[in-house]
Amino acid sequence: MGEPVDERGIMDGRLALELAGTIRHDGSGRVADDLDGAGGTARWLASVAALLPDGAPARVDEEIHAQVVTLRGAVRALFARAVAPGPPSPADTHLQPPADEALSLLNAAAARQPVVPRLRWEGPDVPSVEYAPGGGCPDAVAALARAAIVFLDGPERDRLRACTAPSCARYFVQAHGRQQWCGTACGNRARAARHYRRHAAART
Template sequence: MGRWLALELASTIRHDGDGGVVDDLATAHGATRWIQAQADLLAGRVPAGGAAVDDGLRTEITELRRAVRALFARVVAPAPPSPADARRLMPADQALAHLNAVAAREAVVPQLDWPSDGVPSARLLSTENDPGVRLVAALARAAIDFLSGPQRVRLRACSAPRCVRYFVKSHGRQEWCKPSCGNRARAARHYQRQRMAADGGSAPS
């Protein structure tokens, strides 16, 4: 299955495996580690070595994540959004405006590369010197690419108990983001059926 930078950003809010929710971007150090882990997806978008994340840049990234998760919730509607932030979602029109504004912070120009022994290809050349601006703009453009691409229609919010992830459906019958979530959901359904049967059996006739 492919990886998408926008989905990776949304997934920095995740289930901790013990009934709670973890925010991988809760600290500047955590945000730096996450950016380093996305080096392959950020290659060619930001300068080698990335940007040093301070609290200001971390706040910009987390605010962009709020916008992305709000737009993900719009995609999966009328199905329920991720329960992690369902009650405090940024309004969709505000999220859209924020995403576009962040993407516009970096001016880029198209450039044509055409080696003498190869085929032509296009790339975007940045005119921005601030690596932090380039980073958040790259994340915003990745979200725009994702939301305007064919994978948008396969985006789902995992419905397994306690899971807060969004995922891209890879086959027709997929209901959960990973097998462990499927096992947990089936166990919960089994428990619910047993409880309903027990309640029905003990009810007066």
Template sequence: MQESLTRDARLALDLALTIRHDGHGGVADDLADPAGLTAWVRAHPDAVPEAAAFVADDASLTAVRDLRAAVRALFAHAVRPGEPSRADAARLLPVPDAVARLNAAAARTPTIPVLHWPEGAEPAVRRNAVDGAHELTAALAHAAMAFLAGPDRQRLRACHAPRCVRYFLKEHPRQEWCKPSCGNRARVARHHDRHRTVQA
């Protein structure tokens, strides 16, 4: 991924990519349980303040998975007229429902103002979150909104290599797949299809 990719774009893509090919022809979910979400948040220290201390529970897992479904539905909408990821094709939320879910998650930012005035420094007011689960979903929703409304959305594509379910940002005009291994699988599949057609 390009170094110039914004923090929001990277976070939104990384959330969508928690659904991935499992290496055996199926789909894996990195957010299958609270431990998976805990590990994911800790690997993304910019997601929320104190990410290193974050511990997911069932409520935060459900909230983030619901948000991810909305983000992937909006990604599928963004890649039109191209096809969405195969992982999403049969279970996409309608776009208005996905937008409503994203907006509702973004609005869940219960914060309180807290004055900080260290010795020898100017006073500053910071906003502290009251609820960590809501803070996480709100931060992820804000990142997804910034990505979807920003210029990087124009480069968003779904990878259509066999067994791949990823979205990616197109880095150059000829790029068709999310990574070289997907391109190799796609070429091999086309080769086998051509030979089957010739033999038939």
């Protein structure tokens, strides 16, 4: 594939968290999907356009929607691997591909870019990434895949956690060692649920 080139840092790894976060808690106990159909995917891509090297695509059809949803499943499967032995987000583990298939999906999507990052993750070792010239054309799906590779190869991977609040589907980067939840609302909900369980147990 030619001489390796270093593209580390060009892609914003925050996109990976944003993509994984399109499955989220809707505030009423249900899990919501921001990529609901081509329209939902178009709106989400527009919302993160500033993080995409070429902006949001002008048109999002069902094929692009399906590609982004497939990539999200791969990213969340690899996030679940990254947080192990801690618990993964329970929202969609039954829908995710196996880790080796997720790795192949991620690398195949990234290979659609002119510069190709390839993620390696063998056995118990930490993942590593190499960059080499590719032959594809820039697109939003490839940019999202590249962002996930940058994130999984970076220092924030070790602080990635699944939020433990009831019904939350989010992954987040831990700001301090005791952080269990992705935000204040989830923390309040988790504490309320714990309080309710204690009182319910005391009444039995």
